[in-house]
Structure formats: C-alpha cells, structure tokens
Amino acid sequence: MRGGERRKIGQCAVGISLRRRVFADSLQLLPEEQQLWSEAMQAVLGRLGAGEYHYGSQWSLEAPREADLAAIPGVTVTAVEPITVHAVSFREWSSWEAYLRGLSSNARRNAKRAQEQFADLAVEIRQGRETLRRWPALQALKSMLAERKQLDFRQARHFLRFAMRLMALRQNNFLAVARGGGEDMAAFAGIDFGPNTYFLESGARDTRNGTGWHLMLTMLQRAYGRAPGAISSWAPSMRATRPMRGCTSRAASAAPRSCRPARSPSATSPSCRATSCRCSRCAPIRSCRWRLRR
Structure with a gap:
C-alpha cells in the first residue's frame, strides 16, 4: 500500500507436494521494493502455512538469503548449499x-x-x-x-x-x-x-x-x-567444460564441511580475474532448505 493505493510489488511460484514446498527460483520484487523482501516472504509463508521449504536455484543471481530467512519468526534454516554462478556484467x-x-x-x-x-x-x-x-x-x-x-x-x-x-x-x-x-x-x-x-x-x-x-x-x-548492459551467466552445470579459471570463492572456502560447494571456480569476488573474462561483481548465492513452524 502506497499513498492509499494498493499495487503489486512482486510475485513468486511455489510447487507444493506432500513433503516439501519448493520456490521456483526466488521471490521476485520490483527493484524499488527490494527492501521489503523479508516482509513479502513472511506474507507468502503466512499464506502457505507450516511445512518444509526449499528456496533458490542453480541459475539465480540473487544474494544469499539464509540470514533473512532465519530472522523470520517460526523459521528454522536446516541446510544451506553454496552454489557458484559465473557471470559477466557487460555494462563494465x-x-x-x-x-x-x-x-x-x-x-x-x-x-x-x-x-x-x-x-x-x-x-x-x-x-x-x-x-x-x-x-x-x-x-x-x-x-x-x-x-x-x-x-x-x-x-x-x-x-x-x-x-x-x-x-x-x-x-x-x-x-x-x-x-x-x-x-x-x-x-x-x-x-x-x-x-x-x-x-x-x-x-x-x-x-x-x-x-x-x-x-x-x-x-x-x-x-x-x-x-x-545486461548479464551473461554460466550455470553450475557448465563446470565440466571449465569455461573460466583462476578464481577462488571466499564464500566456498569458508563454508562448513556440511555444505557442498560447487567444484567450479567462483566469479563472486570484485578482485577476481578469469582467463575467459574479467569476472563481474556478482554476489554469491545460496540454495536453502528450512522448516516453518506455526
């Protein structure tokens, strides 16, 4: 609600099964409404109810969300998997x-x-x-x-x-x-x-x-x-061809042993260089699972 007017600020798709509810990629908000992500997610979960959820995908460029999810009342994050996506921001x-x-x-x-x-x-x-x-x-x-x-x-x-x-x-x-x-x-x-x-x-x-x-x-x-001015990204499934080299992932190297970092090098660090491109400042992403209790 803004200025007394109700308007759409975002959307998401969620697959629902007996055991789990899976977000198709992520919760999408208008660029000018990104600061409302936590409130929007809380509203979505309030509508869907208690259960086990999976959020994130192998080709999302969204920033990590585990901290935002853990801050939502009733949510317990049970697993986080670091995922590497190579990205080139041509606007540079x-x-x-x-x-x-x-x-x-x-x-x-x-x-x-x-x-x-x-x-x-x-x-x-x-x-x-x-x-x-x-x-x-x-x-x-x-x-x-x-x-x-x-x-x-x-x-x-x-x-x-x-x-x-x-x-x-x-x-x-x-x-x-x-x-x-x-x-x-x-x-x-x-x-x-x-x-x-x-x-x-x-x-x-x-x-x-x-x-x-x-x-x-x-x-x-x-x-x-x-x-x-757009982004060209290489999903983790590209790692077999090793399209990029010479980069290290600070996020992956600091990950606990229970996490499963992708094998491919990361394009997440601003100072990172690769042989096939200069990596853009692309945020590391995560794939999360959590339980919501009501």
Missing part, C-alpha cells in the same frame, strides 16, 4: 571489442586455433522448437565430455529437463552447435530471459582444438549484442 565494457581486448591471450589464441584448423568452421544457432533438431548433437557431445571427465551422465534425465524447459520457455530456448571438418565439435544450450542470457549445458568433442572456446566467444558476443 564500452564495446564488444573492449571486452575482447580484456580477455587473456590464451583464450583468444585457443579460439583462433580452431579457425585456423577448420576452414569450414561455423556456428549454427536454433531457437524454440527448432532446438529439438540439434538436441542429439548436444547429447552426443555431452556424453563424450562426461566420459573423458568420468562424470555421471543420464541421457533420459537430461532430455526430460530439456523438454520441460522447452515447453515452459519456448522461443526463449536456444541451442548452438559449432561444426568443423564435417563434424559437430561443440555445443551450448541456454535461455534468453529478458535482457540476460543464461548458458545451462554444454558438450565438446575435443577440448584441445579450440572449438569450444570459439563457440563460447561467439555466444558471448551474441549475448552482448542482445543487451550490452
């Missing part, structure tokens, strides 16, 4: 060329190697339902990467996630494949959401030929072209 560079000059020489050299090795190197980008045509290529490349790094890979589960994402976000989904020498070499898939771009999964045939770097820089340039 005046142009794409300026950003490119700021990359390490190693990143540029790797991308150039791919162009020199494959005369027919090209990147194919599909959106919406058209991404299904190239999903097999993405999964094949992810499987190769998982085998090299001895990672757990279950194709049926990945397809289910991909299909649900496609049904929910439709044209916001994109899938890009780099081809060279007549073969699929690397693939990225993600979401365009508002001005921001989220890279969610990837795969590569060979990490030594530079095609992964070429594709990554191509997609970063696409993200910059969409919205020069």
Whole structure:
C-alpha cells in the first residue's frame, strides 16, 4: 500500500507436494521494493502455512538469503548449499571489442586455433522448437565430455529437463552447435530471459582444438549484442567444460564441511580475474532448505 493505493510489488511460484514446498527460483520484487523482501516472504509463508521449504536455484543471481530467512519468526534454516554462478556484467565494457581486448591471450589464441584448423568452421544457432533438431548433437557431445571427465551422465534425465524447459520457455530456448571438418565439435544450450542470457549445458568433442572456446566467444558476443548492459551467466552445470579459471570463492572456502560447494571456480569476488573474462561483481548465492513452524 502506497499513498492509499494498493499495487503489486512482486510475485513468486511455489510447487507444493506432500513433503516439501519448493520456490521456483526466488521471490521476485520490483527493484524499488527490494527492501521489503523479508516482509513479502513472511506474507507468502503466512499464506502457505507450516511445512518444509526449499528456496533458490542453480541459475539465480540473487544474494544469499539464509540470514533473512532465519530472522523470520517460526523459521528454522536446516541446510544451506553454496552454489557458484559465473557471470559477466557487460555494462563494465564500452564495446564488444573492449571486452575482447580484456580477455587473456590464451583464450583468444585457443579460439583462433580452431579457425585456423577448420576452414569450414561455423556456428549454427536454433531457437524454440527448432532446438529439438540439434538436441542429439548436444547429447552426443555431452556424453563424450562426461566420459573423458568420468562424470555421471543420464541421457533420459537430461532430455526430460530439456523438454520441460522447452515447453515452459519456448522461443526463449536456444541451442548452438559449432561444426568443423564435417563434424559437430561443440555445443551450448541456454535461455534468453529478458535482457540476460543464461548458458545451462554444454558438450565438446575435443577440448584441445579450440572449438569450444570459439563457440563460447561467439555466444558471448551474441549475448552482448542482445543487451550490452545486461548479464551473461554460466550455470553450475557448465563446470565440466571449465569455461573460466583462476578464481577462488571466499564464500566456498569458508563454508562448513556440511555444505557442498560447487567444484567450479567462483566469479563472486570484485578482485577476481578469469582467463575467459574479467569476472563481474556478482554476489554469491545460496540454495536453502528450512522448516516453518506455526
């Protein structure tokens, strides 16, 4: 209520099951109303009632909320999981060329190697339902990467996630494949959401030929072209391709042993530098579980 007028200041989506209530990402408030987050969350919990809740996601850029949640009467935080999200805030560079000059020489050299090795190197980008045509290529490349790094890979589960994402976000989904020498070499898939771009999964045939770097820089340039002042983020699932290096997470290193920090390096420190980009001042996030008693 402001000036006697009742108006909407935020919204959230919550999945409710017999055992748990899960926030779909986070509680979204208008920028000018962020200071009311605790009061808004308390109102939501008052409406939903007692139970076990899960808040946060792997691709949220929201600041940690465990302290705010613990301060709400009746809430007991039972678990906190630190999650690393690599993020590039393009507003810190005046142009794409300026950003490119700021990359390490190693990143540029790797991308150039791919162009020199494959005369027919090209990147194919599909959106919406058209991404299904190239999903097999993405999964094949992810499987190769998982085998090299001895990672757990279950194709049926990945397809289910991909299909649900496609049904929910439709044209916001994109899938890009780099081809060279007549073969699929690397693939990225993600979401365009508002001005921001989220890279969610990837795969590569060979990490030594530079095609992964070429594709990554191509997609970063696409993200910059969409919205020069927005954010491009890499979800924790990207850690297998190690798109960024050289950063350490103060939050993760200080985490208690009961927490499970992500393996990938962090882009959370203002002084942090990475070989594929200069990391932006992106706040570390948390995934929380808590119980609400009434």
